[in-house]
Amino acid sequence: MPSSAELDFNAPQPTEAGDKPAGPPPFESWGRYPEYNAELKQLHWQGDYPRAIDGVHHGALAVGMGRSYGDVCLLKDGTLVQTTSMNRLLDFDPVTGLLTAEAGITLAQILDFAVPRGYFLPVTPGTKYVTLGGAIANDIHGKNHHHAGTFGRHVTQFELVRSNGERMHCSPSSNPDYFGATIAGMGLTGVITWAQLRLKPIVSRMIDYQGIQFHGIDEFLDLTRQAENIEYTVSWVDVTSTGKNFCRGIFMQGDHSQVPAPLTVSGKPKLTFPMELPGFVLNGATVGAFNSVFFNKQMKKRVNTLQDYEPFFYPLDAVLKWNRMYGKRGLLQFQYAIPWEHAREGTIAVLQAVAKSGLASFLAVLKAFGDVPSPGMMSFPKPGITLALDFPIKPEKSFALFDRLAEMTNEFGGRLYPAKDARMTSAQFQAFYPQWEKFARYKDPALTSGFWERVVGGQLGVRGVGK
Amino acid sequence: MSTEPKTPVVEEQTLPLRTPREASVGEVAAEQPHGPRRILVLGATSGIAEACIRLWANRGDALYLVARNADKLAVVAADARTRGASHIGSAVANLDNTGEHAEVLAHAINSLGGLDVAFLALGVLGDQGDAEKNFAAADQILHTNFVAPVSLLTWLANYTAQRHAGTLAVLSSVAGERGRKSNYVYGSSKAGLTAFVDGLRNRIDREGVRVMTIKPGPVKTAMTEGMKGSAKFADVEAVAASLVKAIDRGDDVVYVPGIWRVIMAVIRVIPERVFKKMNL
Numbered sequence: 001m002p003s004s005a006e007l008d009f010n011a012p013q014p015t016e017a018g019d020k021p022a023g024p025p026p027f028e029s030w031g032r033y034p035e036y037n038a039e040l041k042q043l044h045w046q047g048d049y050p051r052a053i054d055g056v057h058h059g060a061l062a063v064g065m066g067r068s069y070g071d072v073c074l075l076k077d078g079t080l081v082q083t084t085s086m087n088r089l090l091d092f093d094p095v096t097g098l099l100t101a102e103a104g105i106t107l108a109q110i111l112d113f114a115v116p117r118g119y120f121l122p123v124t125p126g127t128k129y130v131t132l133g134g135a136i137a138n139d140i141h142g143k144n145h146h147h148a149g150t151f152g153r154h155v156t157q158f159e160l161v162r163s164n165g166e167r168m169h170c171s172p173s174s175n176p177d178y179f180g181a182t183i184a185g186m187g188l189t190g191v192i193t194w195a196q197l198r199l200k201p202i203v204s205r206m207i208d209y210q211g212i213q214f215h216g217i218d219e220f221l222d223l224t225r226q227a228e229n230i231e232y233t234v235s236w237v238d239v240t241s242t243g244k245n246f247c248r249g250i251f252m253q254g255d256h257s258q259v260p261a262p263l264t265v266s267g268k269p270k271l272t273f274p275m276e277l278p279g280f281v282l283n284g285a286t287v288g289a290f291n292s293v294f295f296n297k298q299m300k301k302r303v304n305t306l307q308d309y310e311p312f313f314y315p316l317d318a319v320l321k322w323n324r325m326y327g328k329r330g331l332l333q334f335q336y337a338i339p340w341e342h343a344r345e346g347t348i349a350v351l352q353a354v355a356k357s358g359l360a361s362f363l364a365v366l367k368a369f370g371d372v373p374s375p376g377m378m379s380f381p382k383p384g385i386t387l388a389l390d391f392p393i394k395p396e397k398s399f400a401l402f403d404r405l406a407e408m409t410n411e412f413g414g415r416l417y418p419a420k421d422a423r424m425t426s427a428q429f430q431a432f433y434p435q436w437e438k439f440a441r442y443k444d445p446a447l448t449s450g451f452w453e454r455v456v457g458g459q460l461g462v463r464g465v466g467k
Numbered sequence: 468m469s470t471e472p473k474t475p476v477v478e479e480q481t482l483p484l485r486t487p488r489e490a491s492v493g494e495v496a497a498e499q500p501h502g503p504r505r506i507l508v509l510g511a512t513s514g515i516a517e518a519c520i521r522l523w524a525n526r527g528d529a530l531y532l533v534a535r536n537a538d539k540l541a542v543v544a545a546d547a548r549t550r551g552a553s554h555i556g557s558a559v560a561n562l563d564n565t566g567e568h569a570e571v572l573a574h575a576i577n578s579l580g581g582l583d584v585a586f587l588a589l590g591v592l593g594d595q596g597d598a599e600k601n602f603a604a605a606d607q608i609l610h611t612n613f614v615a616p617v618s619l620l621t622w623l624a625n626y627t628a629q630r631h632a633g634t635l636a637v638l639s640s641v642a643g644e645r646g647r648k649s650n651y652v653y654g655s656s657k658a659g660l661t662a663f664v665d666g667l668r669n670r671i672d673r674e675g676v677r678v679m680t681i682k683p684g685p686v687k688t689a690m691t692e693g694m695k696g697s698a699k700f701a702d703v704e705a706v707a708a709s710l711v712k713a714i715d716r717g718d719d720v721v722y723v724p725g726i727w728r729v730i731m732a733v734i735r736v737i738p739e740r741v742f743k744k745m746n747l
Contacts, residue, residue, distance in 0.1 A: 044514075044689040045539055085689070088546035102542070113550070 027080050030323050031069035032330030033393055033422055036076040036450060044085045046102065046193040050163045050446075052081050059448040060163070062191045064104060064131030068138060069333040069390075070422030071450030072186050078448070081191065083133055089113060090194060097199040098156065103133030103192040108266075108317075110197075116263050119199035120256070120309075122154035126365075128314050133192040138419040139184035139376040143232035143254075143313070146370030150379055152183035153372065158195035163446035167193075172375065181442035184376030186418060188443045188452060204261035207232070207254040209307040211298050215248045217348055223251040224368045231255050232312075235366040238295055239354045239389065240288040247351055249366065250298055254312055266310055272320040276327045282392045287360030326392045332422060334405055335380075335388040337369055338414035343385040346412035350387060350405055357401045361389040378439050380417045388420065399423065418451055429455035503553045505529045505579040507572075509562060509619060510589030512539040514688025515638065518707030519586065519714075520547050529554035531575040535561050554579065562589050563611055565618035572622050584634045584714060585623050587616050590656075592690050598652040605652045612656035617663055624671055624678075631675035636714050637664045641682045641722065644731045647747040668719060677717030681710065684727035 026040040041052050043062075053060040060079040074080075083104030091100040097119050099110065107121055108128040114120060125140045134140075139152040148154070157171035160182055168190070170179040182189045214220050220235060227233045230253045237249035316322050323331060338346040347366070354361060364387065371383040391398045402423045409416055415432030416424050430436055436456065448457070506523055508516050511532035523530060524547035532547070534540040537559045544557045556578035560571050576582050593608035620635060627633035642650055643657030661680055668678035685691055685700040694700075706723045713721045722728040737745070 042692055047538055088542050089549040090545045092549050
């Protein structure tokens, strides 16, 4: 390994997993639940894998920024290979917008490069601190799902390295089965070393933004229909209110401004959430108050403005480590997609169950998914309504609510999003994703995750993590 | 898989020259105060060097990169090219072979069309335990970290002094300031290098050549991975940002992060009868 001149102030002492039962785990997911110890290794070069997992007995998993909420990016007592040092740009065509980069590059780093050159991500989630590899592995979606589909639709090719050392070039025409299994494949089919993505042209950082208040699911559905030709739509919904305020919210829509304006690089965030809040701070009263303030912050029925893309897409990225707000126990996310057939009744039923439970959800996000298909075999979105909620973890209460919501999702023909899950059962997973057995054929035998062990592990007879 | 060339080879990959204005857009180009600089990086795949290369490429500098491993060099060069370096040349070479230095350096300067900065980032951490038992291991550390840079600097000093221009930026280490039991072989190679570079500055600064002794504290890179406390080491991007500025200015002695100037001042004054009993 080439090296630079730095001080070795302490003799090299590789940290061994399992040596330290106490202390924080070396790698956490964004929900900070569950907490698993693991060995964490860095991949600096494409050639470092699979050498990095030589002699590993307890399974391995590639991880990036740890922005998925549950256990798709964790592996109890296993080996995590982190890709974030493998973040080089490899090629960019300024005419077609085709960008090739190593898989550990973050969407933030891609934006820093692309925006001054007049390009933007074809699909972006609500945080830019995810890696390219993670975006593919979870086949992430954004506010333009009804136009652009998922992230995987804009990936033209990538390299997949298997634990036996085989390096596979994957695209819709080369190893198409592995291409489809790896998009939304939760990192289980191999390690992506580099990928190519088609960016889209922009002429301004600004978004033509409109915020519209709505009351009730039917107003939300009307606004969704009216916004069919608008690229980005998403709604914040107040899940704490009942009665006449039930399902009130703000429908947010926007398009990239077509008026040329300076394409500068974004500044770096300056705020970091300073500490873990004690669990009692987020309760029904404080979250209800927050929701009221958020709703009434927009005084008018409708607001039109030009807004920078940072607050439009990444409002929470302005505060680093905001998950500390949820305290030591962390948070649980819940996100379903329910098909149109039952979308309306399902959403009402779930929102009623949440309101009745009195368990606070700060951020409830409602959106209609479109019908653009994903190349990913295990992709989460499907045409209908998606609702994302998050709750501070209060073991007895929030787990019971979660399990009820998961069952309701199943009854309404919907499914949950593995990247935001820490609770779905094996039976639920297999009902949500009946294609899982076909997918399992493409799984790399050396790779697994906390999620996979939980929902499938027992059945396949692979290494059980629960012990 | 990566292939480590058994015999050193010199390869040339020169791309068509683009003007820096084409290569870097908007603010990126505006950051460059002097127009594009012609920068030679020796040991281009080291963590600190690569982070500097990204910043130089972002502002459209002309780069020539030398490293041992062809696969690693190829992706570092691709990254710099994509970011908008106005020129990329590269050579795969094992700089332990001092006999090849003249050829590699002449090639680089011809490719760049001159030289504004030479950044020497070659070096190995080595294994202190091995080096204690086995002179060959110690010899290897001394050769890569001290003998090879001396050979390169001898050639580069004569070239730049003749022209009364240029910056020779040399990556040494705070480890060279005082020998410690945990890494005195590495430390002594850097102590030798520091003394050589300081002396060279004394000789050719008056000729108009900036000679820089750069002393990083522990930095989070591939080299330091797995060391105790490495999570708290300095962030390589921040280190590179201060180095790029320091190299633009041509500072004499640079500690990065700056706090190490203070830390080392304290460590240097600890009386030896105390120091020899410490576990550092």
